[in-house]
Amino acid sequence: MQDIPRKSFMIMMLCLAISAQSPWLLAEETRSQATAQVDTSVEPVDDGSASNSTPSGKTGNWMGHLDKLFGDYLVSPLASVLFFDFGTSKWLGASVPLVVMWLFGGAVFFTLRMRFINLRGFWHAVRLTRGDYDDPNEQGEVSHFQALASALSATVGLGNIAGVAIAVATGGPGAIFWLIVVGLLGMSSKFTECSLGQMYRKISSDGRVSGGPMRYLADGLGELGLRPLGVVLAVLFAVMCIGGSFGGGCAFQVGQSLGVIRGRIPVLDNHPYVYGIVMSVLVGIVIIGGIRRIAATAEKIVPLMCAVYVLASLYIIFANFQEIPHACLTILRGAFTPEAVYGGFWGVLVTGIRRAAFSNEAGIGSASIAHSAARTDEPISEGIVALLEPFIDTVIVCTMTGLVIVITGAYDRERFPQYAEMITGDRGAALTAGAFGQVVSWFPWVLAVAVVLFAYSTMISWSYYGERCWTFLFGPRWSLVYKALFLVFVFLGSIITATNVKDFSDLMILSMAFPNILGVVLLSGKVRRRLDDYWRRLSAGELEPRAGA
Amino acid sequence: MVWLPKKNVVVPIDFSDLSFAALDTALDLVDHAADVHVIHVLPLIEPAEPGVIWNTIDDKTRRHHAEGALRERLSEDKYADVSIEIAFGDPGHQIADFAQKRGAELIVIPSHGRSGLTRILIGSVAERVMRLAHCPLLILKP
Numbered sequence: 001m002q003d004i005p006r007k008s009f010m011i012m013m014l015c016l017a018i019s020a021q022s023p024w025l026l027a028e029e030t031r032s033q034a035t036a037q038v039d040t041s042v043e044p045v046d047d048g049s050a051s052n053s054t055p056s057g058k059t060g061n062w063m064g065h066l067d068k069l070f071g072d073y074l075v076s077p078l079a080s081v082l083f084f085d086f087g088t089s090k091w092l093g094a095s096v097p098l099v100v101m102w103l104f105g106g107a108v109f110f111t112l113r114m115r116f117i118n119l120r121g122f123w124h125a126v127r128l129t130r131g132d133y134d135d136p137n138e139q140g141e142v143s144h145f146q147a148l149a150s151a152l153s154a155t156v157g158l159g160n161i162a163g164v165a166i167a168v169a170t171g172g173p174g175a176i177f178w179l180i181v182v183g184l185l186g187m188s189s190k191f192t193e194c195s196l197g198q199m200y201r202k203i204s205s206d207g208r209v210s211g212g213p214m215r216y217l218a219d220g221l222g223e224l225g226l227r228p229l230g231v232v233l234a235v236l237f238a239v240m241c242i243g244g245s246f247g248g249g250c251a252f253q254v255g256q257s258l259g260v261i262r263g264r265i266p267v268l269d270n271h272p273y274v275y276g277i278v279m280s281v282l283v284g285i286v287i288i289g290g291i292r293r294i295a296a297t298a299e300k301i302v303p304l305m306c307a308v309y310v311l312a313s314l315y316i317i318f319a320n321f322q323e324i325p326h327a328c329l330t331i332l333r334g335a336f337t338p339e340a341v342y343g344g345f346w347g348v349l350v351t352g353i354r355r356a357a358f359s360n361e362a363g364i365g366s367a368s369i370a371h372s373a374a375r376t377d378e379p380i381s382e383g384i385v386a387l388l389e390p391f392i393d394t395v396i397v398c399t400m401t402g403l404v405i406v407i408t409g410a411y412d413r414e415r416f417p418q419y420a421e422m423i424t425g426d427r428g429a430a431l432t433a434g435a436f437g438q439v440v441s442w443f444p445w446v447l448a449v450a451v452v453l454f455a456y457s458t459m460i461s462w463s464y465y466g467e468r469c470w471t472f473l474f475g476p477r478w479s480l481v482y483k484a485l486f487l488v489f490v491f492l493g494s495i496i497t498a499t500n501v502k503d504f505s506d507l508m509i510l511s512m513a514f515p516n517i518l519g520v521v522l523l524s525g526k527v528r529r530r531l532d533d534y535w536r537r538l539s540a541g542e543l544e545p546r547a548g549a
Numbered sequence: 550m551v552w553l554p555k556k557n558v559v560v561p562i563d564f565s566d567l568s569f570a571a572l573d574t575a576l577d578l579v580d581h582a583a584d585v586h587v588i589h590v591l592p593l594i595e596p597a598e599p600g601v602i603w604n605t606i607d608d609k610t611r612r613h614h615a616e617g618a619l620r621e622r623l624s625e626d627k628y629a630d631v632s633i634e635i636a637f638g639d640p641g642h643q644i645a646d647f648a649q650k651r652g653a654e655l656i657v658i659p660s661h662g663r664s665g666l667t668r669i670l671i672g673s674v675a676e677r678v679m680r681l682a683h684c685p686l687l688i689l690k691p
Contacts, residue, residue, distance in 0.1 A: 207615075477639065
C-alpha cells in the first residue's frame with residue numbers, strides 16, 4: 001500500500017515544521033533568564049505598541065527581529081504597490097487606495113447591473129438554502145445549505161470580531177454605517193462571482209467539483225476571445241489568493257485570537273509562540289494528517305457559535321437599550337461629519353469598505369471556490385444562495401460587534417484609556433473582549449471559545465482555497481509544500497505584530513479583487529442574461545420546488 | 550525480443566482522447582480483451598474540501614462515480630471484457646504498483662495526457678511510470 005511512504009512523509013514534514021521552530025525556542029529559553037527582569041517591566045515586543053520604546057538590549061529578541069524583517073521586506077514594498085492611492089492622502093485628506101475604490105465601484109456596478117438582485121433575490125435565497133429546491137441527482141458535492149455553511153466558515157472569522165473593532169476605533173462609529181452599506185452592496189458582487197464559479201466549474205471523473213476564479217477567469221474570458229488576459233488574471237488571482245490564505249486566512253486569525261486568549265491564559269503573554277505551535281499542530285493534523293473529524297466538528301459548530309455571539313451581542317445592546325438611539329445617531333453623524341481624528345469623510349469611508357471587504361470577501365472571489373461545490377444544475381441558484389453570505393457576515397455579525405463597541409464606548413480613547421494601547425497596536429479582538437467584559441464579566445470567556453473556533457474553521461477553509469490555487473499553478477504533486485508553508489504562517493501569526501499581520505492580510509486579500517473584479521465585470525453580461533432567464537422561469541413557475549416543500 | 554501477443558497489458562486512462570486511443574492500441578496487441586487492464590488514478594482527497602467536511606464524498610463514492618464514468622465511456626462491445634481498476638494517490642506510483650501486482654508484461658501509455666501544457670512544471674506521468682515500472686513500456690506519441 002502506498003499509504004506507508006505517504007504517512008511517513010507526513011510525519012517527517014510535521015517533525016520538520018516543529019523542529020524548524022525549536023532553535024528559536026532554545027534561544028528564547030536561554031535569553032529569557034537574562035532578560036526576565038526587563039520583560040516584566042516592559043510590554044512584550046509583539047504588541048507593536050512598544051516597538052519604539054524597546055531598549056537596545058531587546059533588539060536581540062528573536063520575535064521582534066523576525067517581525068521587523070517581516071514588516072520591512074514584505075509588507076512595506078508590497079503596500080507601496082498594491083495600496084497605491086494616487087497621493088490622495090495629500091489632496092483628499094485621507095489615503096484612498098485604488099483597490100478600495102475598485103471594490104466599492106465593483107459592488108455598485110453589480111448591484112445596478114443585476115438590478116438589485118441583493119434585494120429581490122433575498123427571499124428566494126432563503127428558500128433555496130432551506131432545501132426547497134434540493135435535488136440529490138444533480139451534479140455537485142454538497143447541498144446549498146452545506147455550501148453556504150462552508151463558505152461562511154471561511155468568512156466568519158476574526159475579521160468580524162477584531163476587524164470591526166479596529167474599524168470603529170480608527171474610523172470612528174461612522175465606519176459601521178459604511179460597513180453595512182458595503183455589506184449590502186457586496187451581496188451583488190458575491191452573487192455574480194459565485195454564479196460564474198458554478199457556470200465554469202469542472203466535474204471530474206470521481207464526481208468532485210473544481211471551480212472558482214481560476215476557472216472562470218481563464219475559461220470565461222476565453223469565451224469572450226480574451227484567453228491570454230484570462231490566463232494572466234487567473235494566475236494573478238491564484239498568487240494573491242495563496243498570499244491571502246497565509247495572511248488573512250491564517251496569520252491574522254492566529255494573531256487576533258491569541259489577543260483574546262492571552263488575557264485568559266497568562267502564560268501565553270510571555271510565550272505567545274506556544275499558541276502558534278498548538279494551532280500549527282491542530283491545523284496540521286487535519287490538512288496533512290487527513291483527520292477530517294476535527295475540522296468537520298469545528299465547521300459544524302460555527303453556525304452555533306455565530307448564534308451565541310449574536311445573542312451575546314444583543315444582550316449587551318439591549319442591556320443598554322437607552323443608549324441605542326444615541327448610538328445610532330453617533331453612527332450616522334460619524335458617517336457624514338466625522339471628527340478629523342478619524343481621517344475625515346474619506347478616511348471613515350475607506351475604513352468601512354476595507355473592513356467589510358476583508359470580512360465578507362465580496363468581490364474577492366474566494367467564496368466561489370466553495371460555492372461551486374453545490375449540487376445544482378442552475379448556476380444562478382447558487383449565486384442567489386451566496387447573497388446571504390455578506391448579509392449574515394457583515395450586516396448581522398459585524399454590525400453586532402460594531403454596536404457593542406459603540407454602545408460600550410470602548411473605541412473612545414478618552415473615556416477608556418486602557419484600550420488606547422490595544423487600538424494603536426491593532427489588537428481588535430482584545431478590544432472587543434474588553435468591551436464585552438464591561439457588561440458581563442464572564443463574556444470574555446465565551447468570546448475566547450468562540451474566537452478560537454472561528455479562527456480554526458476559517459484557517460481550515462482558507463487552507464482549502466489556497467491549496468486549490470497552488471494546485472492550479474503547480475499541480476497536485478506539490479500541495480504538501482503549500483501545506484507546510486501554511487503551517488509556518490500559522491506559527492508566524494503568533495509572533496508577528498498585529499499591525500504587520502493586519503497590513504499583510506489586507507494587502508493580499510484586497511488585491512485578489514484586482515483580477516477578480518476586472519474579470520467578473522467583463523463577464524457580467526453573461527451572468528445578467530442567465531439571471532434574467534432564471535428569474536423569468538422562476539416567476540412563471542417552471543422551476544418546481546421539491547414536492548412537499 | 551520477439552513480438553508475441555501479450556497476455557497482460559495495463560493501460561492507464563485519464564479520460565484524455567490520447568489515453569483512449571492507447572487503449573485501442575493495446576487491444577490490438579492482445580488475443581482477448583480480458584487481458585487488458587485499465588487503471589484510472591484519482592488524486593488523494595483534500596481533507597478541507599466541502600464534500601469531505603460534510604461527509605457527502607468519500608473514497609467509496611468517488612470510486613463508484615469514476616467506475617461509472619469509465620464504463621459509460623467504454624460502452625462499446627469491444628471493451629466489454631476489459632477490467633477496470635480505480636486507484637488513489639500519485640499516478641506514477643499507482644500505475645507502476647498496479648502493473649507489478651498484476652504481473653503485467655507491458656504498459657501502454659501516451660506520452661502526453663491531459664496536462665500537456667503544465668507538463669513542464671509537473672513532470673509527465675509517462676516519465677515517472679517509465680522510471681518506476683518493472684515491465685516494458687510502450688509510449689505512444691500523439
